[in-house]
Amino acid sequence: MLLVEKARKDFGKVRAVAEVSFSIADGTTFGLLGPNGAGKTTTMRMILGILTPDGGTITWNGAHVDARTRRIFGYLPEERGLYGKMRVRDHIAYFGRLRGITEPEISRRTAGWIERLALQGYEDRPCAELSKGNQQKVQVACAAVHRPELLILDEPFSGLDPVNAEMLLAVLGDLRRGGTTLVLSSHEMWQLERLCTDFCIVAEGRNLAAGTLADLRRGWPVHRVRITPGTAPVLQVLEAIDGARQVERDDRCVTFDLPPATDGSALLRSLVAVESIAAFEPVEPSLRDLYLRIIESSHR
Amino acid sequence: MNAFVTVLSTELMRRLRSRAFVVGLIFGSLGIALVTRLPAVLASMSFSQMHEVALAGPAALTEPAKALLERDGDLDARIVPAPAQPPSAAMLRAWHVGSLLRLSRDGNRLRVVIYAADPSTIELSAVRGPLLPLDVSLSAHRPPMQLREDLNFPVEVRSVARFQNAAQSEAAHGIAYLLLVLLYMLIVFNSQLVLTSVAEEKTSRIAELLVASVDLTTLLAGKIVASTFLAVLQMGVWMIIGAALSSGGSGTSTTGFDAASLSAIPLATIIGFLAFFVLGFLQMAVLFAGVGALVNRTEDLGAVSGPLFLPVIIAFIVAIVALTNPDAPYVIVGSFVPILSPFVMFARIAVSTVPAAQLLAAALIDTLCVVLFALAGGRLYRVGMLLYGRAPTLRQVVRTIVGIHS
Known part of the structure; x- marks a missing residue:
């Protein structure tokens, strides 16, 4: 060792x-x-x-x-x-x-x-x-x-x-x-x-x-989800959450960072109510994401 | 402004502002000044002793001889009590003279025996000419024809050193001169190779891989020892070629002595040459290795090696002068000064009898210096090998040598 x-x-x-x-x-x-x-x-x-x-x-x-x-x-x-x-x-x-x-x-x-x-x-x-x-x-x-x-x-x-x-x-x-x-x-x-x-x-x-990567992810302050489709009704629901931030959006899906306290089940119910949801995927932050956030936060 | 002028002016300014240029300029100027003045200074010092002679014999002869030698011979003569035995080299040194002229009367003729520390430096005409009036004054009532023969009154030169005659002395001087040139070439050439080798590792960036693979002291030691072996090999080849060339043709070399002279080099001279070559080379090699590690660009090599070669050049000049005056005080002192010592002491060994205590002391000092230089050079090497991108300041170099580095 x-x-x-x-x-x-x-x-x-x-x-x-x-x-x-x-x-x-x-x-x-x-x-x-x-x-x-x-x-x-x-x-x-x-x-x-x-x-x-x-x-x-x-x-x-x-x-x-x-x-x-x-x-x-x-x-x-x-x-x-x-x-x-x-x-x-x-x-x-x-x-x-x-x-x-x-x-x-x-x-x-x-x-x-x-x-x-x-x-x-x-x-x-x-x-x-x-x-x-x-x-x-x-x-x-x-x-x-x-x-x-x-x-x-x-x-x-x-x-x-x-x-x-x-x-x-x-x-x-x-x-x-x-x-x-x-x-x-x-x-x-x-x-x-x-x-x-x-x-x-x-x-x-x-x-x-x-x-480990898992240890570093535990310190990640947000939950990232990717939702398909990324239509306007879906965006409306997500943007209504206090502290939520859009990371990226394309023709097919939208990715959002959500506050850790977000109730995933309640969110999914709200989304299903407004749109036909094809996929609701939690996204793990990459090493690059973790690295950038850690370095960024050290400068604050 | 066209591209050529831009490049030219930028390059000029870059070089002018570089530390290597400034250091080279300063040390180069100092070196030129020293090298220009040194031979004249040393020659004047050596001549002052060559021209000092002691006179011994009856006062009726020494008194007028002193006056004649000083007036016509341009010699500084002093009368000393006649020694019971032939004088030794130590006695001559004690009297601060290069030779003793013992005057005596042989019937109605003058007889002169010169006891010289170095018979090759004695010019008979410089003694016979001024003393001719004295010889003539002793030869009253002789026929004119006999007077003509007696103009060449007997002057005998005897050596108080290891060479019994001028021929032996000249041969020894010739050999010593050749060996000194060889010593100089070997040390300069091989030290330069060490410098280039270290600088190559530094500039090719392989140094860090090496440093991680092998202890730096081992790396440095391996480099130096390998260079020493190569230098000895080179020396052997040079000497064989030199001997072969000397024995070719008519058997007489262009330097004026033959192959027999080369083969008859005394063992003491060979041992002294090898010992002081190794000591001198080691001193320079470790210093060059340390300095080479500070170089980041190969074009800076000339600037850093220049100041280091300066003492070697001075040592060589002093040693050349020492061949004609091995017992001069400054030569004796020089034979104990680091870097000068290997050259000067070798010159003394080659043409005179050096007391064993002095030999041991010089060898000890040189060995001690090798150790000290290895410590200093080793520190520079260890620090320099990992110092990329910038040249260390003089303050950093000094702090590294005295061990205050991080």
Whole structure:
């Protein structure tokens, strides 16, 4: 288990991380969300031991992170880079060797990653000759070639085309099934929502919310419903509710946010009385909705 | 304004305002000033001692000899008590002279024995010419034909150092000079490679992936040790090629000494060369690694490496001068100053007998400096490798080196 308790980091007079806390159980896929400059990368660097926290504690399975622990961690930084003149195969093998994997295992794993990431045909080419997407795939292989127990990925989807993003999602799914604990930071909310089981939203170096998607939804202040058809009589009924707000409307249906105290049964009776209702569906807020609301409310 | 002028003016202003340009300009100017003035200053210091000689012998000879040498020889002569034994190098240093002229009378002729710390610096004509009147004054009642032969009165040069004659001394100086050039090239070239390698990792943004994969100290140490091995390999290749070229053709190299001279390089010189090469390279390599980690753009490399090469250039110049005057006080002091030491002490080892205590002290100081530079360079490296997008201020660099960084 990774435990981050009141982690703090200052750079001179700038407080990059004020107080961040969360725990990640083994095998969890964890999404670390926040706007630019929220302290996500600094938090990740502290977890990896690249930066030393100025306050708080970070432990992995009860022990402080040290050089030995770091060997079982993997990291894909936001700032991407490769040795341009080094061949793809050598690059992946180099990072495997840095983590203590020796021959013949390293050759086997390197070949496995080249195949898994569809890099066949590029393995003997210098990294500089690869496209940006393929370079990113090489970096993923470098970060995971040693089968880390904890893999931290900072914006892993940025710069990937949809096909490669899907491939990466599949690879991360495989790693999760293999028991790797994943920590991801991304602005691609739909991908995080598909992949992650737990989340932490940070802003200005502080936790704003943490938990599963269900936990985050519990804090959602409104109930969202989608009603078909979205005709004028239906709108009249909905607009009569104190605190109700129209979210969207199209030719077919209308979506409204209703106050939590709204009696759903009474509402449905009123709607049926004025219109032939084809569908009355509660709509769960997406991760993106939750994120935007949480960030917005933190600014108030 | 057309595009070319726009680009030109913008680029000019951007470069002019960049810190790299300003730093390069200031240090470059200082460097040029130093490099221009240093040889003259050092040469004047070394000549002042080369021209100081001691005279020993009967007062009837030393008194007029002193006057003649000072008047016609442009030498600063001082009369000292005649030592019972041939003088040692330490005695010459104590008298602050480069040589002792022992004067005696051989029948009706003058006899001069010069005990020199470095026989290669002695010009017989500079002694024989001014002392000729003294020799002539001793040779009364001799036929004119014999006088002509006696114009070349006997002047013998003996060494009080390790070289027994001028030929040996010149060969040693030649070899030392070549090795010094080699030392300079190896250190400068390989330190530059360390700098480029670190900067490449920084600018290609692979640094963070590396930092997460391996301990930074290990990364730095691996880089430095690998560079040291490469440098030694390079040195071996250069030396083999140099020896091969020297032994080719007529057997005489363009530097004036033959392959036999190269093969007869004393073991002490070789050990000293290797030891001070490693110490000098390590000092520079860790500093360059630290500075390289601060670079965000490869075009800034020249500006940051310039100031660091300056002390190496100065060290090289001092060492070249030290070849002709290895016991000068400033040379002795220089052989204990970090960065200068590997060059200057090696020059002293190559052409003189350096007391073991001084050798040990210099090696100890250099080793200590390697450790200190590694700590400072390592700190810069650790901080610099993760510092993207902006160059650190001088204050930040100093705070990092003294360990007050976040």
